[in-house]
Amino acid sequence: MRVRIGSLVARLVGAAVVASLLLFVSTAAAIWWTARQDSRPVSDAIVVLGSAQYNGEPSSIFEARLDHARKLYEEGVAPVIVTVGGGADGDVTTEAEAGVEYLAGEGGVPRGDLLAVPEGSDTLESVRAVARVFDERGWGSAVLVTDPWHAMRSERMAEDAGIDAESSPTRQGPAVQTRTTQFWYILRETPAYLVYRATGESVSGAPGIG
Template sequence: MRYSGQVWGVWVLLLLALAQAQYDWIVVLGAAQYGGRPSPALERRLLTALELYRKGVAPRIAVTGGKAPGDRLSEGEVGCRYLRARGVPEEALLCEGKSQNTFENLLFLKGRVRGRLLLVTDAPHLPRALFLARLLGLKAQGHPVPGRYPLGYWAREALYRLWLYLGLKPLPRSIAFPGIPGTLARAL
């Protein structure tokens, strides 16, 4: 009788351990950084990822995002420094620092991460990020960062998703649209 109780206890512990780590990676999608400090948007994403990591949702965190013209550091580097300073070990971090948009965030991770991914980004941005992840063949689910987002952000993301749903591919960075600030490609 005592032996069966020990076996039961081992099974319970094993099931709890498996249930705890639901994902292989938490992926923080890039947002601006200023002089080596995360922008408020990036900091919210990083804090959300840190909370999920500490809860044991995944054993590793990938932080994505390249440099804007004139930047010394990439968004990925700044994000990893931020997380290391809060106790995430170096070996649990992957810092991607070349991507310039959401499509590249995911594309440049594709060969470097395996298994189930949990994408962490703003709520309006998440549906498009998940669409792009699936387009690239990544096994991803999402975790929206809570916050109050302007209606324009939701509308812009809806436009980007429509573009993708119509089967149109992300554009080269050089294509700009008259009357639309920036380029659609940079956002994709």
């Protein structure tokens, strides 16, 4: 009897391991697939998810996102670019405000078409802050600009927050430099996505992405 029970437990554990592995692989494949899509429907706003900034200067990752958002704006995807992201203790500004300054300066985007939402220390907080602004302004749709591997989780969070969201990931910057870099970003983003779907909470995914 004990042998039978032990065998059953071993089979159940084995089945659970296989199921978990299949879930991880299928999610990673979905992240990879979403990363290669580029949706640009006419929307209420282009939303640039923040990344690091240094004394008001966007990091290379953030700069790549901002440049891509400017191109979408120039193509008429949306009349407004929303930058989002808070600041850390000691920062002279926020990610959102640094993004606006970059787009208004080097990008040449009129300030009237820029909106900073200086809130959020991770993607979930930022998306929820943007959703509140959308509600206040009567907006419903957005094109999200972030790194490719972050697109699927960002879309899901935005949809859960009540935004009709699609993504147009940037194709430049450190996150897409080499296949090895892409592999590690997907490897780190996959559990972050699974944890969000299971708990509704945010954890850090790829480097520079919360």
